[in-house]
Structures are given as structure tokens and as C-alpha cells.
Amino acid sequence: MGKLKGFMEYDRIKEAAIDPKERIQNYKEFTVAPDTEKLQEQGARCMDCGVPFCHSGCPLGNLIPDFNDAVYKGEWERALGILHATNNFPEFTGRLCPAPCEEACVLGIVNPPVSIELIEKYIVERGFTEGWIKPQLPAQRTGKKVAIIGSGPAGLAAAQQLNRAGHTVTVYERSNKIGGLLRYGIPDFKMEKNVIDRRLEILEAEGIQFECNVEVGTTLTATALEAEFDAVLLATGATIKRPLPIPGADLEGVVQAMDFLPHNNEVVDGQHERAAHYNAKDRNVIVIGGGDTGSDCIGTSNRHGARSVTNFEILPKPSEARTEDHPWPYWPFKLKTSSSHEEGSHREWSILTKEFVGDKNGKLVGLKTVEVKWKKVPGERPQLIEKPESLKEWPCELALLALGFTGPDKSLPEQFGLSFDERGNVKGEQEYQTNKPHVFAAGDARRGQSLIVWAISEGREAAHQIDRFLVGKSNLPQKNKAGDLATV
Ligand SMILES: Cc1cc2nc3c(=O)[nH]c(=O)nc-3n(C[C@H](O)[C@H](O)[C@H](O)COP(=O)(O)OP(=O)(O)OC[C@H]3O[C@@H](n4cnc5c(N)ncnc54)[C@H](O)[C@@H]3O)c2cc1C
Ligand code: SF4
Structure with missing residues (x-):
């Protein structure tokens, strides 16, 4: 196992990041690698539980205590072998996974869990730097x-x-x-x-x-x-993108997130210039939808130089901590503040967009919303109840639909x-x-x-x-x- 009582000696660490004001000047990754010693200490926090719930938390069944132990001992190449045994691309999950394993970590019951995703990322990064990741050709071909x-x-x-x-x-x-x-x-x-x-x-x-x-x-x-x-x-x-079929949905300035984001990736890749209708610069942007895609639209709009960025979510604001509905070791539906939210955005919950408002040239200038509440009915799906008295108009020249x-x-x-x-x-x-x-x-x-x-x-x-x-x-x-x- 990691270090006996390591979890009592060392605290959980997070990856450091470049200041939001600086990082939104470009599209590069902005995290800062921790020292090797700090990563080994994190590996030492693993308790090597008799029943490692992190295994069942991870959809790949990653052998987490085993690679944590190898990292603690400084055996990075062995850690890489353990990681690759269950995960072809830890460099993707190490950056992008919401890490359900960490929510299932036994240490997480009483203390912050082991930084499993961070360890995963730096095992594979070390593998690439050291040249340990090599093509593995099959011994023979089947002809199929x-x-x-x-x-x-x-x-x-x-x-x-x-x-x-x-x-x-x-x-x-x-x-x-x-x-x-x-x-x-x-x-x-x-x-x-x-x-x-x-x-x-x-x-x-x-x-x-x-x-x-x-x-x-x-x-x-x-x-x-x-x-x-x-x-x-x-x-x-x-x-297939989920539409928002409300009045004004065809106005210029109402854009699907999954048209906006791929276009931006092509621009960053140098494939073409940014089209005016996908440019958030100096515009009041409202991102409708509070998931990962919405968060990516916020980060991208801030990098374009948006005047303001607001995020709407139809569901109520989640609790900051795990609730009784989702006890450990299950995935908790709690408030998630992404790095893009930290870069600047105003967030609204329990809000429903009723109409997009355009000018005489068919361009979006605003949108109308009402607040909603959710009524729980035992045995049925929760009911959405609108509050008509809460009707509000928001200035908006670019609405990004991130509805999944x-x-x-x-x-x-x-x-x-x-x-x-x-x-x-x-x-x-x-x-x-x-x-x-x-x-x-x-x-x-x-x-x-x-x-x-x-x-x-x-x-x-x-x-x-x-x-x-x-x-x-x-x-x-x-x-x-x-x-x-x-x-x-
Ligand atoms: C904006 C955004 C952000 C996300 N962020 C995260 C995140 O941070 N973390 C996370 O875990 N998940 C995230 N997700 C979800 C994640 O990206 C997907 O779950 C995952 O990529 C699905 O993988 P896939 O291989 O099934 O399909 P996809 O990645 O969708 O790949 C399917 C591919 O098939 C191609 N294709 C489709 N039809 C054809 C055809 N007829 N002929 C040839 N090619 C075809 C498509 O062009 C596409 O390249 C995000 C999703 C979005 C949209
Ligand atoms: S970060 Fe994701 S891929 Fe990595 S161990 Fe956790 S759940 Fe599995």
C-alpha cells in the first residue's frame, strides 16, 4: 500500500493554475504541474482499502490503489503499466474526467479524497516525456x-x-x-x-x-x-443537438453551442478566420444550459472578449455538499464550479427562457425569462411550475444553446x-x-x-x-x- 498513515500526514492537493485574467488571453492549457514529491505524497495518502470502492467508481475499473502505491514508491514506469492495463488514453481522462472514482474514495468519507485524476495525468505525462509509451504491434495478424x-x-x-x-x-x-x-x-x-x-x-x-x-x-x-x-x-x-423551439429561435445571434465550439476549435487550429456570427467579442452572451458544454461556452466567450457572460440553468441550484439522496460512494449531484466559471460568469438557476427578442433586422437584442420552481410528486417526475410575475428581459446579442x-x-x-x-x-x-x-x-x-x-x-x-x-x-x-x- 501507500505510506502507512500517509493519509494522516499529507493533505489533498489540487493542480495549481495560471491566474484567470492571464489565461483567458489565449487558448492554451493553464494548469501547472505539481512537484514529483507532492505527487508521491498524494499516492502515499491512498489507504489501499480491503474493498477499493474507487475501482467501482471508475467506469474503466482502473486499478487505482496499485498505481497510487507505485507512484508513492517512485516506480513511475510500473505505474504506467498498471494504468494502461485498463485505460488506453489516461491523458484524456487525466485532464477531462469528472473523476467519479474520487467521489467513491473511502478516505472521502472523513477527509478530502486522494487526488486520483491528478496522479493519473502525471503518470501518463511522465510516460510520454520518458519515451516509455511505444507502439505495441501484434505478434501476428488474424486476416480479419x-x-x-x-x-x-x-x-x-x-x-x-x-x-x-x-x-x-x-x-x-x-x-x-x-x-x-x-x-x-x-x-x-x-x-x-x-x-x-x-x-x-x-x-x-x-x-x-x-x-x-x-x-x-x-x-x-x-x-x-x-x-x-x-x-x-x-x-x-x-x-443530434437539442433545439429550443421558442419564439425568436431563428434570429441571428441564437447559436447552437455545438456550432460555436467546433468552429472555435478550427480557428484555434488555424484552419480559418472566426466568422462574425460566432464571435462573442463585446457582446452580452447568455449561455443556456449549465453542463460541461455550457461551461466550455463560458470559457470560450471570455477568451473572445465578451462584454458579459451569463449562464442559465433550469434546475435549482444544487447543494454545495453531498445530500442524503446520493450517499457515499455514489456520484453526488452537487454544485460544480468549473475553471471556466471562475474566469468570469454570472450564474442563474431555476430560470426558463421564454422568448428571444430581435431588432427590425432580425438580430438578437435580448431574451425574456421567468423563474420556475420544481414540485416533487412522489412516484412521478418533478413538475415545472412557472412564476409569471417574475418575467424579466435581459440584454443579449449572442445566445448559446448548450442543451445537450x-x-x-x-x-x-x-x-x-x-x-x-x-x-x-x-x-x-x-x-x-x-x-x-x-x-x-x-x-x-x-x-x-x-x-x-x-x-x-x-x-x-x-x-x-x-x-x-x-x-x-x-x-x-x-x-x-x-x-x-x-x-x-
Ligand atoms: C462541448 C463538450 C464538452 C465535453 N466535455 C467533456 C468533459 O470535460 N469530460 C468528459 O468526460 N466528457 C465530456 N464531453 C462528452 C464526451 O466528449 C463524449 O461523451 C465522448 O466524446 C463520446 O465519445 P464517442 O467516441 O462515443 O463519440 P464522439 O466523440 O462524438 O465521436 C463520434 C465521431 O463519429 C464521427 N461520425 C459520426 N457519424 C459518422 C459517419 N456517418 N461517418 C464517419 N464518421 C462519423 C463524428 O464526426 C465524430 O468524430 C463533452 C461533450 C461536449 C459536446
Ligand atoms: S479520473 Fe476517471 S478514468 Fe481516472 S480513475 Fe477516476 S474515474 Fe477512472
């Missing part, structure tokens, strides 16, 4: 061919696993670059894109083929793909002849296998809008099932009951 549609974390994790099992893997991506929402969604200040590129170099050297600018279903038909490959994996994400996604685009699954579950996601009849035995689904396309850690987990699990389908058995690892606490 697998097509993966979509290059987000689910598709990439499945590709790496299947390639390691000896299958010949081609990843098809409709965008001009690989990475899914990691590339065109998540802003650079949360993860710079060279973090994806250096991992792609490894995947390419391992023999995975990538085909960008290929939209399966149009550029290449489902039938053509089925004829060429022994198995197909749909990892196409949940890309309704599910996957159905056209490609329909072309394959696949069925859907009751939520409209691609249905895995047998685990990740669809109603067509050689077609599988994973990630947001299968489970609906979710998280990177879940996408990697689904990609790995689907790879196991595809490998079994192709050769009758699989040595690719499968997780046990991990992730059953992580309802996040």
Missing part, C-alpha cells in the same frame, strides 16, 4: 478486417484493442481530423490538440489505418462497408437496418452486438450523451465482443463490475 465508424474516444479505444488482437482495423471519420468531440467540441484550454496527435502517432505506428473526410452512409455506403469487412463498429456519437443532445443520428444505423432502444440510441441486443451479428455499437451512439471515460470503456468492451465474434474467443481484457457506482 474490422471497420470502425467514428474516431472519438470509443472508436479509438476499440481500434487499439482490436489491432492488438491482430485484426486489421480501419477507422472512418467524416471530419477532416481524427478525435471526435475531443478534437471538435472540447476547447483547447481544457485539452490542447497535440495531446491527441501524439497518441495518434502511436496508433498509426501500431498499424491502424485512418480515413478522414469519409462519411459512411453517403461517401461510402453501409452495404459497401459490410461487403469489405468482417465486422463493423458504430462509434458515431450522439450528435437528443441522441445519435439515425440515418446511418437505419441504412444498416439496426434497431433502437426506447431512448433512440442504437440498441445492443447482446452486449455491444446489434440485431445484425457482425455490426456492433459503442460510446455515445449506444449509451446516449455521456463521458469520455465511458466511451473508452465501451470501446474496450465492444472490442472484446468483436474479437470473440471473429475468432471464437478473446484474450482482450474485460472489466468486471466496474462503473456500477458511476451513474454520472
Whole structure:
């Protein structure tokens, strides 16, 4: 285990960060690496519990006490091996995971939990710096061919696993670059894109083929793909944006977050200039939706130089601490203040947007809201009750709709002849296998809008099932009951 009584000796640490005023001048990551000694002390805080609840908190089942112990002892290369045994891309989760493992950490019952995500990030960063992360080529090829549609974390994790099992893997991506929402969604200040590129170099050297600018279903038909490959994996994400069908929704200045953010990522990548209608500079910005996407819009708008940034959330303000409804070790629905919120934003809860207001040229100049309350009815969904007397108008020239996604685009699954579950996601009849035995689904396309850690987990699990389908058995690892606490 870590250091006996280390948890009594050392406090939890957070990653230091560049001052908000300074960091919003650019799109670079702004965290500051802790000293190695501080990371080892954090590893020493792990109590190596008899039942490590952090394992089941992590959707990947990461072997957390084992890598904590290796870090405490300064055995970083061993820690990297332990981490990679369950997680193909710790550099993504180490930066972006909401860390349900930490909410399930036993130390967290009485003290701040171990900084597991921080340790994870710096294990893998050290691995890249030291040159320990090398391509792992399969000993032999099976002669089986697998097509993966979509290059987000689910598709990439499945590709790496299947390639390691000896299958010949081609990843098809409709965008001009690989990475899914990691590339065109998540802003650079949360993860710079060279973090994806250096991992792609490894995947390419391992023999995975990538085909960008290929939209399966149009550029290449489902039938053509089925004829060429022994198995197909749909990892196409949940890309249908939730609309806000209220008066004025078609005004210039009402913009979907997932048009605004990818456009910005392309600008930061030097692909083109910023279009005027996606520019928040000197505008009063209102971000509708309080989740991760909303938070990314706040950080991006502040970097554009917005006059003001306000964030609306229809739900009530959550409690600052864990409530009885979500006891340890479950994921708590408590107030989350992201680094983007800290950079400057006004937040409103229990607020409903009723109408967008435009000028005579069809440009957005404001929006109207009412306050709401939620009535709990036993056995039913909570009821939304508007307070008409609270009607208020807000000045706003750019409204960003960050309302999430309704599910996957159905056209490609329909072309394959696949069925859907009751939520409209691609249905895995047998685990990740669809109603067509050689077609599988994973990630947001299968489970609906979710998280990177879940996408990697689904990609790995689907790879196991595809490998079994192709050769009758699989040595690719499968997780046990991990992730059953992580309802996040
Ligand atoms: C703005 C934003 C911020 C987020 N921040 C976080 C965060 O901080 N932490 C976190 O854990 N999660 C975050 N998420 C969620 C996370 O990004 C997703 O859950 C995850 O990327 C899903 O992975 P995936 O591989 O299933 O799909 P995606 O990443 O969506 O990738 C799907 C890929 O398939 C491609 N594709 C679709 N159809 C076709 C086709 N017909 N042919 C070829 N290619 C196709 C798409 O172009 C895309 O590249 C965020 C999401 C958004 C939108
Ligand atoms: S992937 Fe997420 S949940 Fe799993 S150990 Fe890392 S931070 Fe924790």
C-alpha cells in the first residue's frame, strides 16, 4: 500500500493554475504541474482499502490503489503499466474526467479524497516525456478486417484493442481530423490538440489505418462497408443537438453551442478566420444550459472578449455538499464550479427562457425569462411550475444553446437496418452486438450523451465482443463490475 498513515500526514492537493485574467488571453492549457514529491505524497495518502470502492467508481475499473502505491514508491514506469492495463488514453481522462472514482474514495468519507485524476495525468505525462509509451504491434495478424465508424474516444479505444488482437482495423471519420468531440467540441484550454496527435502517432505506428473526410452512409455506403469487412463498429456519437423551439429561435445571434465550439476549435487550429456570427467579442452572451458544454461556452466567450457572460440553468441550484439522496460512494449531484466559471460568469438557476427578442433586422437584442420552481410528486417526475410575475428581459446579442443532445443520428444505423432502444440510441441486443451479428455499437451512439471515460470503456468492451465474434474467443481484457457506482 501507500505510506502507512500517509493519509494522516499529507493533505489533498489540487493542480495549481495560471491566474484567470492571464489565461483567458489565449487558448492554451493553464494548469501547472505539481512537484514529483507532492505527487508521491498524494499516492502515499491512498489507504489501499480491503474493498477499493474507487475501482467501482471508475467506469474503466482502473486499478487505482496499485498505481497510487507505485507512484508513492517512485516506480513511475510500473505505474504506467498498471494504468494502461485498463485505460488506453489516461491523458484524456487525466485532464477531462469528472473523476467519479474520487467521489467513491473511502478516505472521502472523513477527509478530502486522494487526488486520483491528478496522479493519473502525471503518470501518463511522465510516460510520454520518458519515451516509455511505444507502439505495441501484434505478434501476428488474424486476416480479419474490422471497420470502425467514428474516431472519438470509443472508436479509438476499440481500434487499439482490436489491432492488438491482430485484426486489421480501419477507422472512418467524416471530419477532416481524427478525435471526435475531443478534437471538435472540447476547447483547447481544457485539452490542447497535440495531446491527441501524439497518441495518434502511436496508433498509426501500431498499424491502424485512418480515413478522414469519409462519411459512411453517403461517401461510402453501409452495404459497401459490410461487403469489405468482417465486422463493423458504430462509434458515431450522439450528435443530434437539442433545439429550443421558442419564439425568436431563428434570429441571428441564437447559436447552437455545438456550432460555436467546433468552429472555435478550427480557428484555434488555424484552419480559418472566426466568422462574425460566432464571435462573442463585446457582446452580452447568455449561455443556456449549465453542463460541461455550457461551461466550455463560458470559457470560450471570455477568451473572445465578451462584454458579459451569463449562464442559465433550469434546475435549482444544487447543494454545495453531498445530500442524503446520493450517499457515499455514489456520484453526488452537487454544485460544480468549473475553471471556466471562475474566469468570469454570472450564474442563474431555476430560470426558463421564454422568448428571444430581435431588432427590425432580425438580430438578437435580448431574451425574456421567468423563474420556475420544481414540485416533487412522489412516484412521478418533478413538475415545472412557472412564476409569471417574475418575467424579466435581459440584454443579449449572442445566445448559446448548450442543451445537450437528443441522441445519435439515425440515418446511418437505419441504412444498416439496426434497431433502437426506447431512448433512440442504437440498441445492443447482446452486449455491444446489434440485431445484425457482425455490426456492433459503442460510446455515445449506444449509451446516449455521456463521458469520455465511458466511451473508452465501451470501446474496450465492444472490442472484446468483436474479437470473440471473429475468432471464437478473446484474450482482450474485460472489466468486471466496474462503473456500477458511476451513474454520472
Ligand atoms: C462541448 C463538450 C464538452 C465535453 N466535455 C467533456 C468533459 O470535460 N469530460 C468528459 O468526460 N466528457 C465530456 N464531453 C462528452 C464526451 O466528449 C463524449 O461523451 C465522448 O466524446 C463520446 O465519445 P464517442 O467516441 O462515443 O463519440 P464522439 O466523440 O462524438 O465521436 C463520434 C465521431 O463519429 C464521427 N461520425 C459520426 N457519424 C459518422 C459517419 N456517418 N461517418 C464517419 N464518421 C462519423 C463524428 O464526426 C465524430 O468524430 C463533452 C461533450 C461536449 C459536446
Ligand atoms: S478514468 Fe476517471 S474515474 Fe477512472 S480513475 Fe481516472 S479520473 Fe477516476
